[in-house]
Amino acid sequence: MKRYLKRGFLKAGSWADEVFGPTLNPLSQLGALGFFFYWIVAASGIYLYIVFDTSVVGVYESIEYLTHDQWYLGGIMRSFHRYASDAMVLFMSLHILHEYSFDRYKGARAFSWFTGVPVLWLLYAAGISGYWLVWDELAQYIAIGTAEWLDWLPFFGEPVARNFLTPDAMDDRFFSLLIFMHIFLPLFLLFVLWLHITRISKPKINPPRILAFGMMAMMFVLSLVYPAISHDAADLAMVPGELRIDWFYLIIYPMLDKVPAGFMWALAIGGSIGLVGMALDPRFRRPGVAEVNLESCNGCERCMNDCPYAAISMERRTDGQPFAREPVVNASNCVGCGICVGACPTSMPFRTAAPLIPGIDLADRKLADLRGEIDALAAGEPPQVIAFNCQYNKSFASGVPDGVSLVSLPCIGMLPPPFIDYVLSRGKAKGVFLAGCGTSDCENRLGAQWSADRLARKRDPYLRARVPEERLEAFWPGSADPGGVRSALEGFTSRISAMPDLQQHKRDLKMGVRLPQDEAAEEVTP
Amino acid sequence: MTRKIIGQGLFYILIAVALGYLSASPTWTHLPEDQAVIKISFSHGAERKIPCHKRTREELMALAPNMRNPVSCTRERLPVYVEINIDGDTIIAEGLPPMGLAKDGQSKIYRRIAVAPGAHRLEIGIRDTDRASGFDYELRKTVDLVSRQNLIVDFEGDKGIFLQNERMAP
Structure with a gap:
């Protein structure tokens, strides 16, 4: 029923x-x-x-x-x-x-x-x-x-x-x-x-x-x-x-x-x-909750502001770092959506100096694993498009169009905007597609909305200006239109396939072939 | 644009129709026109199961001064037996148990009996003592009920059995 x-x-x-x-x-x-x-x-x-x-x-x-x-x-x-x-x-x-x-x-x-x-x-x-x-x-x-x-x-x-x-x-x-x-x-x-x-x-x-x-x-x-x-x-x-x-x-x-x-x-x-x-269904498995990594956290409060379930509060700093406060996760409120991870300014895939450990991370879906998954997809022949998909969007259960690699997330709001930049600027794919579960009826309340605002550069962390808009498309179904998101992805993939290869594209956009000093400049220290 | 306006209009009309219709329709008939109700309701404490005993002087003297109540009573009461016959048919004939864990409370009844409008012969008897047969209170009366009349059969120890709402509705 x-x-x-x-x-x-x-x-x-x-x-x-x-x-x-x-x-x-x-x-x-x-x-x-x-x-x-x-x-x-x-x-x-x-x-x-x-x-x-x-x-x-x-x-x-x-x-x-x-x-x-x-x-x-x-x-x-x-x-x-x-x-x-x-x-x-x-x-x-x-x-x-x-x-x-x-x-x-x-x-x-x-x-x-x-x-x-x-x-x-x-x-x-x-x-x-x-x-x-x-x-x-x-x-x-x-x-x-x-x-x-x-x-x-x-x-x-x-x-x-x-x-x-x-x-x-x-x-x-x-x-x-x-x-x-x-x-x-x-x-x-x-x-x-x-x-x-x-x-x-x-x-x-x-x-x-x-x-x-x-x-x-x-x-x-x-x-x-x-x-x-x-x-x-x-x-x-x-x-x-x-x-x-x-x-x-x-x-x-x-x-x-x-x-x-x-x-x-x-x-x-x-x-x-x-x-x-x-509500007391014993078969219900609570997903892994968010975990704070204080050594990477500067207490900026973005995770608290973006959490849809009031699961994060800011409290007095305990690790001696020169920041006033630190986030504390109330596990009983946390649904493990990862929206806090997407909001964290340290969720930066360009970091190379150390293992990718953001200020806040999911126990069941580590950001380092997400970057590793992207890297693995791009090893050898990169896909035309990497599609980040909300796990509640079942439109791709039967498979994805040719040339597309799918990355599933607990919520589309978990995806930090720098990851889009990372995919495109590092040549992991020629295009990035985001499929949420709808801004009007997001499974995690605010994930799709925050994500859309970040892409539109209305909400911090913003999508970097250098990300070419024609290589990025977001689709918010918000409806029972399984064909809609699929056809949107097919159309996007078709357009992306007709675009020049990534290196040519980067030269065109003057993004430049990465030099060691570029990497150093992109590296973010929390 | 037109499609959107029409769609939104349809939505509001649907909500308005749902609210307007279900707030008063379909109608529900609680009691059909061809019925009236005789409602028997009272609460009354019967006599004690074991009659109170008046203590003798010797018994009183044997008690502590603060315990010398001249009457000794057990708590449990008898059930109130009630019998109602309407037009010769026995509708209710039962003993109503006293309330309370110690069975020392009042016996109560609240029962609705639907009847056809018109004349009815009521024979009501109540027994609140330990007599083996017969009634301590009785009422025999013919009533003429109009459609949907709510006739109350009530009882109080000092008033006996009496009817309420017997007056014909205008």
Whole structure:
């Protein structure tokens, strides 16, 4: 099922990439859209609270006044409150399925997955408590349904549902308590949401403005065309009949009508435990984490700034070198993507004086081995193109075009830009091709984005200016377009093959045949 | 460009339709029009399983001064037996166990019985003592229920069995 789900997301992502562009793709903003709708709910809720009457006789009337007499403001606010709440559930559900289908819930990501479970409970509790506040027939139905569900638990002496036997049973304090719950629960939800994103750096909690504007416009039109309205006022002397259920929040109540309350508790609690258990898969092998080599590190902080998982912190220097701080890797947060290695200015393949040991390196994918792999590919007859490929991009599983040698990386962001220069200037290949897993939906969140920015010379470490652009191509699929990256590589290889050989090219570009003094100049000492 | 605009428009329409439709549709019928509900609900503590014993003067004197409670009681209560017949059919006939680990709490019941609207003969009996047969409290009454009426059968020790929401809905 996971495979089909992933395929579905990839196809939808491909379409959305094409229609919205990678930066506005809503499918890569699912979590951010959840946050966005939270703030819509909060803002509209503040207005509703101002005019809400918490008395038994006034509660329904105050909502009716808002909905009908003040439709142009209160009614729209109410509809925004309703639809933004529903949108939170919608985008949260998509976010969960998306992360699940892409296997992003184990290892270092397990914390975010765990904290997502109480988010679910709190979101539903907050939403359901909001439906009570209207005190119409639907509110009556879910109030009694909730009470009967709670009464299955052996905690309550007097059945909670006895509070809803007759109209006289209600008093004003009930709605004061409810409004307190309806404010407290979302506030606590916000706290848990903060916990949810603490283990990732630069979390996307705000969608791009254009996307946010589009969503707001959509909600506004929906609120005008199909405003949220109440049922008839609650009457505990009668049993609600036909109800317009909000299936985003209230799906459990029709289920409670059909199955025993104990089954629903088992489903809710079992489902939550199951979600937590998914992240504890004993078969999951944690990849080798990043390791700091202090003798090569000058504490520049680039690794910390580029790490997508907040796995690196800068602490007081311990080795006596004349630098203030040193990076420290929190192994439990590290996914072994190697983006920190790509950010390190000492990840310099031209170094010859000593073994290639950068300031930070991956335990399972040493930078020295990467250089060795490139050197080995170029031994004898160099390939036309060396293609660096993100390991999550499976487009080349069946092989690569003729003349291409493939180098697989844990993340395309692991590739330090000087390696591109190294390949071309040292004649390891005539061209370099980079295939990521998409800037809009990078497996390691920021790897493709950082890599694209480095190539565009917008982010340090920059690609050197002398690298000829026509011999470099990067492809960010970001979609289910396996043919796209393949055909791009074939086209690039074809163009590269028609170009002059490397030595001729270097002479043309005045890169010069390397002389001993060139090597000395290129050598970088940390 | 046109393709992009149309595509984005379709996306927003899809989200709007999903939100608008699923926030109120399809409708759910909790109770059909051709039904009413009789809900029996009460919580009541029955008599103690072993009746309290009034201590004699000799028994009291044998106790420490701070322990001289004139009455000695065990904690466990009897179950409350409840029987409900509607139109001659026995719907409920069971003993409700007292709550609590020591079985010293109240017995409780909360049960919904769906019936057709119209006249129904209710015969309700409750026994909270150790008598072998018969009831300590009884109510026999014919009620006329309208569609979706929520008739409550309640009970309190000093009031006996009584009905709520019996008034016809307008």
